[in-house]
Amino acid sequence: MSDTPAIEFVGVHKEFQAHGETVHAVRTLDLAIGSGEFFSLLGPSGCGKTTTMRMIAGFEDPTAGTIFLDGRDVTGVAPHKRDVNMVFQSYALFPHMSVYQNVAFGLERKRVAKDEITRRVGEIIEIVSLDGMEKRAPREMSGGQQQRVALARALVNRPRALLLDEPLGALDLKLRQQMQVELKRIQREVGITFVYVTHDQGEALTMSDRIAVMRGGRIEQLGTPRQIYEKPATRFVAGFIGTSNLLEGPVASKDGGIATVTFGEDHVLVPVPEAVAVGDRLEISVRPEKIELERGDTPPGDCSVLSGTVAEVVYHGTSTNYTVTTAAGPEFTVFDQNAANADDLAVRGDKVFLCWNAQHSYPIGV
Secondary structure (H helix, E strand, C coil): CCCCCCEEEEEEEEEEEECCEEEEEEEEEEEEECCCCEEEEECCCCCCHHHHHHHHHCCCCCCEEEEEECCEECCCCCHHHCCEEEEECCCCCCCCCCHHHHHHHHHHHCCCCHHHHHHHHHHHHHHCCCCCCCCCCHHHCCHHHHHHHHHHHHHCCCCCEEEEECCCCCCCHHHHHHHHHHHHHHHHHHCCEEEEEECCHHHHHHHCCEEEEEECCEEEEEECHHHHHHCCCCHHHHHHCCCCEEEEEEEEEEECCEEEEEECCEEEEEECCCCCCCCCEEEEEECHHHCEEECCCCCCCCCEEEEEEEEEEEECCCEEEEEEEECCCCEEEEEEEHHHHCCCCCCCCCEEEEEECHHHCEECCC
């Protein structure tokens, strides 16, 4: 990876006028995307992620701020003069052309030599695993194969960055999951910076080197998939990325770096920084797969313990998902793997204890 970011936003702001009101689509964004990085912009509809991508492509100009590509100021530069390509959900293939012709189209428009076109098209078709399909028409191919053609057509031009706007949204679940792995493999092989826009948390976690979680035109958290999932910076991130159990309460005691938050006779252990003091209120995130569901009359020791009652049981094959009402107030979700205890499942109405290690309680915003 180069020291110069492939893409950099400095103080970028974008606003629109809609129905007589000013809409702030992107708010004072500072962001650097590394060369060769698979970077995802993740968030709900209207969070600003697509507007951010369109500003990279040059389809939208920022209201304020500066955009750099490989250190060059491209603010206001026309899209065709930026060394980036874009892949859309709709594929936009030419139906009357073969796979080879679709992929070669951009090179032919640039008047690249025929021998060079043949070589480069052959290389990229091999990378996207379309060998032997060069003469097929798009209508003769599956959705996943068409998506690979669209990728090949964009990549054969060797752009500095490839922008992908929800490209897998039209595929069924199984094919979408397969293409997630393939996209990451392709990106690794070609070494081009990928910027990926999605509202699907699973896609972002699967493929990305880093993720920017956006909300209301701002970045709520920027980090690796593991950082985003394990250590959410805000309540929004904790709830938006996967499933998270959220609870809140005052610190009753503190021993070294471990705080105890009590709920009646139950307690939750939380690793906290030195600045947290007794009486401070903590907002805590606990992931469902970190929790053990125990039955019996005596709660386990040396861990967080919440007593509760099983309200719902949903069998998912690889796991059983429980909804448990607890003394802490909120309902808890627990994911229990079926490999070890598929024949010993709790049922609705069972009295249970929810237990987890202190390191699996994450204090939000401290």
